[in-house]
Amino acid sequence: MKKIFILQFILALFVIVSCKKDYPIDKDGLLITNRADCYVSNFELLGADFQTVRTKAATIDTTAQTINVEVLYGTDLKNLYPQFSLVVDAILDPKIVGKVDFSDLSKPKEWTVVSGNRKVRKTYKVYLTVKQ
Template sequence: MKRYSKILIALMAALCVWGCTPEFPIDEDGLLITDRAECFVSNFELLGTDFQTVRTKNAVIDTVAQTIQVDVFFGTDLRNVYPQFSLVTDAKLDPKIVGKVDFSDLTNPKTYTVVSGNRKVRKTYTVFITVQKP
């Protein structure tokens, strides 16, 4: 009886270890590295300090040219805006957005790199901002 119990416990422990083994490895940010190779931006938003959109219309995202064109309201304080990217499943952004970003230097547009779920494809998008003019 005692022998059977020991075997049973050993089997359960092995099952637990097998069950907990990750199917996918984890990257330096604690995110799963998956099989997906897709790598693109699906949506872009830009919020002001009042957390309201500063866009005058939807951002135009060109996934081939890897550009994002955004038209913003006249008078937008571009030194203090919050960008928001929507990415394809499992992808991540580099650099990370951790708060307000200064987009005021329109001659040197900001760039963000999308990294695919398998972390093998990297595509750099450039954000071009146009301010409304009277």
């Protein structure tokens, strides 16, 4: 009988140990890691037809924290879908949940990149110019 109790105790310990969380997660269920890197690696801009509206690759300045994009003549600036590629484990704030209105070219849109450890935040400005 005593042996059974010992065995049960060991098993319970195993269960407790195996359930221990290795990493914390954020409110979206994403892992919070040790990475402090915080930058945009690529930027894409799609039109209402989900085709790119860029005339060439976007210029990303990770020091100045700016993204410059030239879009095609006749682009519908009110209905664009930006897509960011970020460094590993980083997240974007605010999230992009649908189309974005870029029609006011004098006011660049801003997004903040948050590092994997959620301690570094860098705000990027997206500047659009229309090819003329």
